[in-house]
């Protein structure tokens with residue numbers, strides 16, 4: 001029995017139609033893909049992200065305020081989730097955010113961030129579907145390239161998604 005909350009009842013980060021139709025059509029019937037919702041605090045969003053990086057609980061009010069901050073930057077933050085209707089919990093998540101540059105004729109670059117697939121459903125193609133959906137959004141928004149940082153262990157995964165290694169990452173933590 002489905003416990004899925006319909007998209008129409010959710011406060012979403014952006015319009016569901018931005019997610020490529022081909023990706024939505026290809027998803028198995030027991031899964032649903034949609035934009036992040038303001039109420040996804042209750043649907044496993046932060047625990048899922050914590051497999052990737054520490055994601056301490058800020059509480060529901062701070063989560064909602066953060067969601068509004070992201071949404072206030074139009075056409076910039078695109079976080080998508082795959083939800084299991086049987087539980088209404090998020091099992092995969094990923095983001096592309098758009099950087100508007102002065103170079104490349106006011107070009108736009110897509111940055112893919114915070115990809116996580118629940119341990120229980122890894123290896124079933126969900127990570128690749130998330131990446132292909134984010135690439136579709138990035139390209140539809142006019143990005144001339146889409147980039148990301150990853151560990152050596154994840155290079156084969158991103159190669160399977162069409163990426164190639166280029167240059168190096170530098171980091172300075174506060």
Ligand code: ACO
Nearest residue numbers: 113114115116117122123124125126127128150156157160
């Ligand atoms: N090594 C080699 N191949 C891999 C690996 C790997 N580590 N991971 C996936 N693949 C291959 C799969 O075999 C599959 O190949 P196929 O198309 O030939 O069948 C293809 O890549 C797609 O795999 P998926 O099943 O879509 O991968 P999954 O759903 O497990 O998602 C992910 C991969 C996101 C890395 C997942 O394992 C995960 O959440 N890991 C923990 C968090 C993490 O490392 N996230 C990425 C951080 S980088 C970033 O956020 C930009």
